[in-house]
Amino acid sequence: MSHPHTHTHTHAHAHQHGQHDQHRHQHSAEDDAALAEVLDLDAEVLAEHLAAITDWLPLERAPQRIVDLGAGTGAGTFALLRRFPEARVTAVDASPGHLLRLREKARALGLDGRVTTVQADLDAADWPDLGTPDLVWASASVHHLADPGQALRRVRGLLAPDGLLALVELAGFPRFLPPDAPVERPGLEERCHAATDHLHAEHVPHRGADWGPVLTAAGLTVTGERTVAVDIAATEHPSVGRYALAALRRMRTAVAELLDPADLAALDRLLDADGPDSVALRPDLAVRTERQVWAARR
Template identity: 70%
Template sequence: MTPAHQHPPQQGKSPHHRDHGLGGHPEHDDAGQAEILDLDAEVLAEHLASLTAWLPLRNAPGRIVDLGCGTGAGTFALLDRFPEARVTAVDTSAGHLRLLREKARARGVEERVRTVRADLDTHPWPALGTPDLVWASASMHHLAHPDRALAAVHELLAPGGLFAVVELAGFPRFLPPDAPGGRPGLEERAHAATDRFHAEHVPHRGADWGPMLTAAGFAVEGERTLTVRVEGDRDPAIARYAHGSLRRIRGVAAPALSPEDLAALDALLDPDGPHSVLRRADLAVRTERSVWAARRA
């Protein structure tokens, strides 16, 4: 449920992996992206479970498709929520799908998971069955032609089936406003730089999916924004999550930052330095996730 995406200007092709706004593309950074996805899933598991529990389903789905599954956060949350269901997990990254299959074996649910490698900006889509529920978390905004994908999902779903679109209403923040010492507000300035980048290269990021879903023939039955705050002392993984996220933000923000800001950011990212984010005791994950639930009539 991600995911600041630091992707280069190649958005004409669809990544279709769940990046939660936290990473580069699997074509050139599978390992780093997978680490961020796994940390996101670990730290925000409780919030993801609340989203799956909120879905306005008429019956427990037996067949689910996870579009842009990444390393499987949504897939496994859905398998936990619906113990009789089977999930078809779709992603463009072979590495992410391999990790997902390894996790499925380790959890003893490999017979309930099928993986499909596909770019959803291509046509036609591979055979994905006739699902009762389609889940797309932090993937739809990457599409070059989201209207086509929404129409494809509408055709794919079983009559009365539900489509859940989960997107980031805000990218995660970790530092207090007065941090770091000497350069307060650094994190917000770095995010502002990535926002300008994404406004050009990821135009559907932050979109209101309700009207687009309606235009594609869906009936939007619910919308919810979940405010997330997890204090750093609750989970030691938060420091690693912050470090990995800020490291990836640097890749896009660096050209727009002042030399002083860049030096302060590098000090936060130095794992052995005295100012490393890994050593801070005042971190908290702060973000928002929005979800739209839309039904095929």
């Protein structure tokens, strides 16, 4: 499902500085594993919100064939399989590591007979054969593409005549800390967000787009739109602390060179899992964000 989006800059940064292939592959594997942890925790903590979105989808009938574009480690795939027990899902992602993790989860849940994985770059000139799905699910993936309009036109061509596209996007990276935290550097998280916003403007220009006009331009008709607010306190879910720790560690990777040294030191104290100031130990944490959903037909 959703990707907390701090990985694009670090990936681009490695390419811009021309590091050799072996280093890039090592970096990519490490980044893949870190992102997979965040995706898994995102799916765990936001499971009820995800279920609410799948319940809302304006479908005329239960889909049999579903394509999950940018499936990651399977948050959307498994939510859709739970919601539609007769359906089969083709999970598409560029990361072999994420797809391996998804297949392992499917086997553990006894769902491997209902899941097919396809490794593909959605920016490539040609897409693999994905059949004629009744539902295409694209969560936190389309904004990463170089040409989202082209991808959405391809989705239109894939869909069955009465098929539906569900486009889900995050309204930015989640917030976790209260505004006055930490005591020695109040507002630290907002300054980290300001730094990532600067990076995303350069490297992920489609993040935060109004997708309604883009869908229309791709030949699709928007049939539903919804915003889902997320506000989950650490006292309400046992994994909020671990989610905050994993997500903020990824944010640190992206913004370390842009932060004031005092801010970076304060952030490192929060990210020391064994330290007394570990963010995972804070009782005042909450996951706060929004998810926006567009439903569209041919």
